[in-house]
Amino acid sequence: MTSDDSRSATGAMARAREKAAAGMASAAMAWLSALNDDQLPIAAYASPLDPAVETERLRWFFTPTEHGGLALRDQNAHQQSLAMQMVASGLSTEGFAIVSTVMGLENVLDQVEGWGSHWGRRRGRDPGLYWLRLFGRPGRDRIWAWRFGGHHISLNYLVIDGRLAAATPSFMGADPARVELLGSTLCPLQGAEDAARQLIRTFDAYQFRQALLHPSAMSNIVSGNRPRVRHGDTMMHLRDLWRGRFSDPTLDELVDDIDRQAEASSGYTDADHALVAITIPPKGISARDLGEEQRHLLRRLLTRYTGRAPRDLSAAHDAHYARDSVLDEVHVGWAGDTDEGEPHYYRVQGPSILIEYNNTQRNGNHAHSVWRDPSSDFGLNELAAHRERPFPHSGCE
Incomplete structure (x- = not known):
């Protein structure tokens, strides 16, 4: 450009x-x-x-x-x-x-x-x-x-x-992430999930090793609901997401129990969470190491988030990431399985964008997605x- x-x-x-x-x-x-x-x-x-x-x-x-x-x-x-x-x-x-x-x-x-x-x-x-x-x-x-x-x-x-x-921040989630209808399926975040999976499946063995953050996915997005994203941030647990304890002890125990079950299902320890922490510069594979078709797929993935904005602003974001020098600063990371329906997480990160998608809860049928601008x-x-x-x-x- x-x-x-x-x-x-x-x-x-x-x-x-x-x-x-x-x-x-x-x-x-x-x-x-x-x-x-x-x-x-x-x-x-x-x-x-x-x-x-x-x-x-x-x-x-x-x-x-x-x-x-x-x-x-x-x-x-x-x-x-x-x-x-x-x-x-x-x-x-x-x-x-x-x-x-x-x-x-x-x-x-x-x-x-x-x-x-x-x-x-x-x-x-x-x-x-x-x-x-x-x-x-x-x-x-x-x-x-x-x-x-x-x-x-x-x-x-x-x-x-x-x-x-x-x-x-722009957060959208879905629970259930997939709902069976009569002869079809309702998946409000399917575009964001499918675009990432299509990209990751084009990676050769070397590229996938670069992109892989962890063999299994953590139980939630990492940035959580922090006002600011900073280097070294690890996944926020439910207690922190709720920002306090409930006066009702039953609800208080429910939140702790959900978190314990989620952590047990993911198998994550503090060391695992440290491995997938948000970092600056980003983890994952740089767009510089992607081929032209892969870069096209990455741009399409970005639109699944910037496309949430009003039409003219969305088009302006498209033009921004059409610049090769801008896209070169974007990294892609993946955790978990690449098979459809299996728990997974991905991250797309650059100087002015952080995208996270997590679909692990309810056996991969409860999705969280967020579009942020760390700057x-x-x-x-x-x-x-x-x-x-x-x-x-x-x-x-």
């Missing part, structure tokens, strides 16, 4: 970020205008420039716990529609379809578990327990953010001066720069 092509790709990315932010702002203002005086304090906090607010914004989950914000089940039908339009503003059509499917799977999971899961509430698997919260107000604050999340979904965005500054998750670096940069006080923040 020439320098002119590079400048064109950069310009396209900037325009896409502005367009995405405008769509989000419009949807956010419509949703907020439909809320009553009791709902607004729950739905909207102050701008992320407030340190206390920032602490809350970085508190994210993908477990079936309270995520913070206004739950869908606490909104009327019109408000729910506007909330989902807000969610759709941050996603491609395909990404929104995945999120909607994952939410609906809560009903299926409830049946799989014999309608007995409660997690400290009357219904433990509830498609109405997905929360939307804004931090700051579009049209009023120069810096504002929003998130949407519930079990197996966490979407996080930051807007600065009318431009989308961050769209990660700009939550837009933390850019937000820090704005805090240090003087600007005229407008009374808005």
Whole structure:
């Protein structure tokens, strides 16, 4: 790619970020205008420039716990529609379809578990327990953010001066990962799983040895729900993912028991977890060591994650990774079996991207996937720069 092509790709990315932010702002203002005086304090906090607010914004989950914000089940039908339009503003059509499917799977999971899961509430698997919260107000604050999340979904965005500054972490999971229908199978994350397996199966013996992180897969993604990804991070256990203990001793023991069973199934020790820790520079095989067709398959795998973004932004990401010098910095790692249906894990990592996919629980029928940007998750670096940069006080923040 020439320098002119590079400048064109950069310009396209900037325009896409502005367009995405405008769509989000419009949807956010419509949703907020439909809320009553009791709902607004729950739905909207102050701008992320407030340190206390920032602490809350970085508190994210993908477990079936309270995520913070206004739950869908606490909104009327019109408000729910506007909330989902807000969610759709941050996603491609395909990404929104995945999120909607994952939410609906809560009903299926409830049946799989014999309608007995409660997690400290009357219904433990509830498609109405997905929360939307804004931090700051579009049209009023120069810096504002929003998130949407519930079990197996966490979407996080930051807007600065009318431009989308961050769209990660972006977490999507599925339990069950595969659901048998009448004559077909529902697999919301199959594209992400199949694209990686197709790539890994093209590796020769030398390439596979380079890519192999461990012969077996760990029981979860490694980065967990940390606000930042750092060198040396090892897999977060359930206790840490939940960030505290339950007041109900039965639930407390349940979390510990699930974790013990998962660890026993994986066979991992502390030494094994250290082997698959996230590192900078990344582990795995570099794209430099891949052939042209393999590089094409890697780019396709990347789109299974960056394609979650709104269409123009997704296209700008495609153009970014079309540059050979950018793709050369990306590494691919694999753990576990390569056969379909067997527990496995993979990682795709570069300077501005971290992808993790894990499908080990429920005998390889419970998947977690995350798209992160270690250099700009939550837009933390850019937000820090704005805090240090003087600007005229407008009374808005």
